[in-house]
Amino acid sequence: MSTDIEYKKIFGWPESLKHNPTHYCPGCGHSIAHRLVAECLDEMGLREKTIGVPPVGCSVLAYNYFNFDMVEAPHGRALAVATGIKRVQPDKFVLTYQGDGDLAAIGTAETIHAANRGERISAIFINNAIYGMTGGQMAPTTLLGQNATTAPGGRDARLHGQPIDISRMLAVSNGVVFIERCALTSVKQIRKAKKAIKKSFQCQLDDLGFSLVELLSPCPTNWKVSPKDSWNWVNEEMVKTYPLGVIKDTTGYEDKK
Amino acid sequence: MPSEKMLMNGSQTVGEAAVRAGCRYYFGYPITPQNELPEYLSARMPEVGGTFIQGESEVASINMVLGASVSGARTMTSSSSPGISLKQEGISYMAGMELPAVIINMMRGGPGLGNIAPSAADYFQATRGGGHGDYRTPVLAPGGGQELVDLTFEAFDLADKYRNPVMILGDGLMGQIMEPVVFPDFIDLKDLPEKDWALRGCKGREARAIFSMILGQKGELYRHNLDLQKKYDRMTAEEQRWEIKYAEDAELIVVAYGSAARIAESAIEELKAEGINAGLFRPITLWPFPLPALRELSKKVPKLAVFELCLGQMVEDVILSVGERSEIYFHGVPGGIIPTPAQVAEFLRSTVKGDGKVGRRIEV
Ligand SMILES: Cc1ncc(C[n+]2csc(CCOP(=O)(O)OP(=O)(O)O)c2C)c(N)n1
Ligand code: SF4
Numbered sequence: 001m002s003t004d005i006e007y008k009k010i011f012g013w014p015e016s017l018k019h020n021p022t023h024y025c026p027g028c029g030h031s032i033a034h035r036l037v038a039e040c041l042d043e044m045g046l047r048e049k050t051i052g053v054p055p056v057g058c059s060v061l062a063y064n065y066f067n068f069d070m071v072e073a074p075h076g077r078a079l080a081v082a083t084g085i086k087r088v089q090p091d092k093f094v095l096t097y098q099g100d101g102d103l104a105a106i107g108t109a110e111t112i113h114a115a116n117r118g119e120r121i122s123a124i125f126i127n128n129a130i131y132g133m134t135g136g137q138m139a140p141t142t143l144l145g146q147n148a149t150t151a152p153g154g155r156d157a158r159l160h161g162q163p164i165d166i167s168r169m170l171a172v173s174n175g176v177v178f179i180e181r182c183a184l185t186s187v188k189q190i191r192k193a194k195k196a197i198k199k200s201f202q203c204q205l206d207d208l209g210f211s212l213v214e215l216l217s218p219c220p221t222n223w224k225v226s227p228k229d230s231w232n233w234v235n236e237e238m239v240k241t242y243p244l245g246v247i248k249d250t251t252g253y254e255d256k257k
Numbered sequence: 258m259p260s261e262k263m264l265m266n267g268s269q270t271v272g273e274a275a276v277r278a279g280c281r282y283y284f285g286y287p288i289t290p291q292n293e294l295p296e297y298l299s300a301r302m303p304e305v306g307g308t309f310i311q312g313e314s315e316v317a318s319i320n321m322v323l324g325a326s327v328s329g330a331r332t333m334t335s336s337s338s339p340g341i342s343l344k345q346e347g348i349s350y351m352a353g354m355e356l357p358a359v360i361i362n363m364m365r366g367g368p369g370l371g372n373i374a375p376s377a378a379d380y381f382q383a384t385r386g387g388g389h390g391d392y393r394t395p396v397l398a399p400g401g402g403q404e405l406v407d408l409t410f411e412a413f414d415l416a417d418k419y420r421n422p423v424m425i426l427g428d429g430l431m432g433q434i435m436e437p438v439v440f441p442d443f444i445d446l447k448d449l450p451e452k453d454w455a456l457r458g459c460k461g462r463e464a465r466a467i468f469s470m471i472l473g474q475k476g477e478l479y480r481h482n483l484d485l486q487k488k489y490d491r492m493t494a495e496e497q498r499w500e501i502k503y504a505e506d507a508e509l510i511v512v513a514y515g516s517a518a519r520i521a522e523s524a525i526e527e528l529k530a531e532g533i534n535a536g537l538f539r540p541i542t543l544w545p546f547p548l549p550a551l552r553e554l555s556k557k558v559p560k561l562a563v564f565e566l567c568l569g570q571m572v573e574d575v576i577l578s579v580g581e582r583s584e585i586y587f588h589g590v591p592g593g594i595i596p597t598p599a600q601v602a603e604f605l606r607s608t609v610k611g612d613g614k615v616g617r618r619i620e621v
Contacts, residue, residue: 071323072470077317087308
């Protein structure tokens, strides 16, 4: 018996993600961020022309999960490597995916200068306020009072300095056209994050300049809390130091649409 | 068409040779005594449709090179000693990831900031890998002038042939001396073998990744290192270069490379007038060191006078080459001073007499 019902696919596994189980801990933000990046690449038809640069950090193995070309960079140097790629292949889509240690500590110089040169690159910045891969040491973004294995008793401004807000620092550069900070810890914010990632990708396609999306991301393992509490902590504590929203936007996109 | 004969300094010579060898992507950070190279390329690259970027540091520059290389391009960076130290992590990654690139080191005096006078004190760093891990990079040591052109071409070819970083080791003197050179015609990049390993997006094929991190409990990194070693063994077997001069009837052989060899040649001329015949053995590849060639030569002429612009680094490779069979004398001049041919001639006279006045006998 034949049927004339038409089926339309409304949800599925993104082509930009391989079918490999990830090594991320339960409740970790990396898996959500991967999914968002993959969906955006798929929806914008970019997968086959993408070259991605993962960091040295918990997502160093991202090439096992992302289904597009990827090249490893030394810790902190993703945006320098991406610069080399984009200068040779300006017609390709180049993205970096970096943790806070990678992007805002050891790689600060590369971050600031790639942004300031206005490299046509999209940076996905995972801010989990801790060093995940190496086991919970203090990150440049660790909150005041937050415990870390190298800040026992909590981060002390006098001793360790203030948590760094690299996104706001980058925003002053004329090379930067778009920065937005979102969180991966509520459905509403995840949807916002996806929009922001798409917008960042569009900046590159339109040859506007450098763009970055900062994603506040839970690390239950090294925060030593349950996944549920880690989400609450992002939504209640982390956002006080890192307020969500658009930090810079000179794209003019909203005006057009 | 090859160029007319042109008068250029060593740094500019390397720059023009690189462009003609197909390099279109240069990334570097200024440091004396090699600034003429990035300055030259900052003007030259746009003329040939290439890209010149002054990186924010040597660290950034070598990683831009990594990105350009993984894209399949011929690419290079240049610096002098302190800057080369900063590039070592990137070079180690490129060795692990098997990515080709050319790195120029116009050495200056160290340690630390040292000074900008020529030196050859980075021999160990250059020939022993330089960064962390079990790897090697071929090191070419031009004697200056036309050889800077030829070895720049060769460096790009070797890098591509072995998918490995290659270093050209010069010094501040070589970088700044003006000499007449002739450049070969531009290479047509289309004539070079296709780099099918490069990352250009996965259209029409499976997605690929290039990385140096090799996990796994079954000895994957162990095997990777053995594979790399096989490649280094092939380089050792096939890529040794050296020059022997005035060796007929020589009573001693001077072993020197780069600028030191140029100075030594003048000293050898001086001695000839006095009736002393000294030959010259000049390694052109410092790694792989032309060990068998030196060993053969030392069988005929057992007295070796090793002269370096540092306090004794290459001499260790000479010892490895000839062992106890030869009489090895060493004279080294540390960075900060350019020795005159007359000083080197004194060393050679002293070596002939064995009086130990200049230089010293190396006891093996
Ligand atoms: C030159 C160098 N220094 C230090 C390390 C060790 N290391 C690896 S990842 C990392 C920090 C990772 O933290 P982050 O960038 O925040 O990423 P996360 O793991 O939290 O996702 C450090 C210090 C390294 N691999 N290389
Ligand atoms: S340690 Fe933290 S950042 Fe790393 S995978 Fe686990 S939860 Fe995620």
